[in-house]
Amino acid sequence: MNKLELQKTANEIRKGIVTAVHSAKAGHPGGSLSAADLFTYLYFEEMNIDPKDPKKADRDRFVLSKGHTAPGLYSTLAQRGYFPVEDLVTLRHIGSYLQGHPDMKHIPGVDMSSGSLGQGISAAVGMALSAKMSGEDYRVYTLLGDGEIQEGQVWEASMFAGHRKLDNLVVIVDNNGLQIDGAIDDVCSPYPIDKKFEAFNFHVINVADGNDFDQLAAAFAEAKATKGMPTAIIMKTVKGKGVSFMENNVAWHGAAPNDEQYAVAMEDLKKVGEALCQK
Numbered sequence: 001m002n003k004l005e006l007q008k009t010a011n012e013i014r015k016g017i018v019t020a021v022h023s024a025k026a027g028h029p030g031g032s033l034s035a036a037d038l039f040t041y042l043y044f045e046e047m048n049i050d051p052k053d054p055k056k057a058d059r060d061r062f063v064l065s066k067g068h069t070a071p072g073l074y075s076t077l078a079q080r081g082y083f084p085v086e087d088l089v090t091l092r093h094i095g096s097y098l099q100g101h102p103d104m105k106h107i108p109g110v111d112m113s114s115g116s117l118g119q120g121i122s123a124a125v126g127m128a129l130s131a132k133m134s135g136e137d138y139r140v141y142t143l144l145g146d147g148e149i150q151e152g153q154v155w156e157a158s159m160f161a162g163h164r165k166l167d168n169l170v171v172i173v174d175n176n177g178l179q180i181d182g183a184i185d186d187v188c189s190p191y192p193i194d195k196k197f198e199a200f201n202f203h204v205i206n207v208a209d210g211n212d213f214d215q216l217a218a219a220f221a222e223a224k225a226t227k228g229m230p231t232a233i234i235m236k237t238v239k240g241k242g243v244s245f246m247e248n249n250v251a252w253h254g255a256a257p258n259d260e261q262y263a264v265a266m267e268d269l270k271k272v273g274e275a276l277c278q279k
Helices: 003-024 029-034 036-046 067-080 085-090 120-134 152-163 184-188 193-199 213-225 259-277
Strands: 061-064 140-145 169-175 203-207 231-236
Touching: 003 029, 003 036, 003 067, 003 085, 003 213, 003 259, 029 036, 029 067, 036 067, 036 140, 036 213, 061 067, 061 120, 067 085, 120 140, 120 152, 120 169, 152 169, 169 193, 193 203, 193 231, 203 213, 213 231
Parallel strands: 061 140, 140 169, 169 231, 203 231
Antiparallel strands: none
8 A cells, every 4th residue: 555545544444433432432532543543554554464364374463452442453454354344333332243342252353352451462472472483474563552551561571572582573652642541651651661662672663653654664664674672663643643622632532422523523534534635
């Protein structure tokens, strides 16, 4: 995909996020929207995957460590062809396979059930180690929230990954600056994030704008070229990106828009889509 196609796809993914959370009357739009460009790049450009064969042995793996941003992952999987886009409106409904957090047993394309913060990275490290021990060449990607890395298990997993030189592992931190209780540096500052991962023997890439596809492309190319150590990509993003009243507003970490707000959000995203079509 070229950059414009990726931007258009990301905008459709954002529409799916807002639609799913509105339909569920619950969910986490803020961090889903901040990571929408990252999801788009991974699933449409970076990873070796096949929606027609979700369990193929040599596929790259992705673990959504910040599992509450499932609406972002689900919308991406739907756009990529793992299941119908129309199913997004069943999010969190009784009987739906699209649960509030990712479920590897019922959702095509989900490699690991997640939601307990801090634990997803451990699963990803295990997958990366397994590939090394089995002589497989698949890569493993995991996305963490910047508030999530306040969890101690994150650093146990990082210490192990660095010690084992797992260069098939890419840890991505969505540094949108906000968590459920407020600004991350007010709640329990994890800064400097890059220096912490460096201390655990990671190659660290700081991305100034994680909502920019050129910068994401450069970061993932650098990660793929890095040998002998795992990579951590720390990307600065805008929480609620693309929806005017959600951007950088902590209230939208875990809240659903009402009907009027939904209409405004979809109009915002429609305008973004129209502007992209003019390019």
